[in-house]
Amino acid sequence: MVTIDIKNCNLTQIYESGQCFRWEMLAQGGFRIPHGNHEVQVIQKDHTFQFNCSQQEFEDIWSDYFDLSTDYGAIIGRVDSKDRYLTEAVRYGEGLRILRQDVWEIIITFLLSQNSNIPRIRKNVRDLFALTDGRVPTPSQLKAMSEEDLRALGVGYRAKYLIGAGKFFSDYQPEQLYTMSYEQAHQTLMKCPGIGPKVADCICLFGLHHVDAFPIDTHIRQILSSHYPKGFPLEQYRGCAGILQQYMFYYDLKK
DNA sequence: ACCCAGGCCATCT
């Protein structure tokens, strides 16, 4: 068991924020948190967290997963106080963090996310992973699945994208993406069936931690048109724009 | 009933 204080970390906010779809809320407000084929249970009381794992595992895996080396308070502090909307958004979601998730897991889950909603994505991911005994299906396992079997899970037309991604990443190791720049990774991801500009940006932000990736979905598009008609000031927020996007997305989602 | 949800792709002009 590891007990630790963490600032700017609210498990419920992260759970709701639509960046991870395999977390499960437990009784007493704890969470079961899968990451690749690892898993931990965490309980939060204010700023104090209990991880039911060894100190060694915490340092090897979970400290990095929760991006504990990044000061989110400093990012919030960068927000222009004259920007009322953004100031309110970061205040509202002050417990959000961008998790450092496994890129292949993120590819699968964000392929399923398109034209969908959070409860349905969770169900699709759970049902898909159940086919491989709760583990993350490997590219070759996905490649070998039939479109019919996948459609039976209710993933609809995304079934062929999953198979296509399995094929694509059987030849092309997902881990290679970690060595690339944001632009390179985005360009490469777009070559995979079912990955367009928006999903590629989500994978860059949530799977590769390229914090300048700025995914524009229907919510963000709406926010930009009403609050930033001239576009979001990406240059001003270089190095954290994607993180600010997450605060705006969450604020809009909960309103 | 109808529309939309964290879009992508094929098929046009």
Added chain:
DNA sequence: AGATGGCCTGGG
């Protein structure tokens, strides 16, 4: 290059 419609499914 840019615009349009189709696509699976579930919930409001």
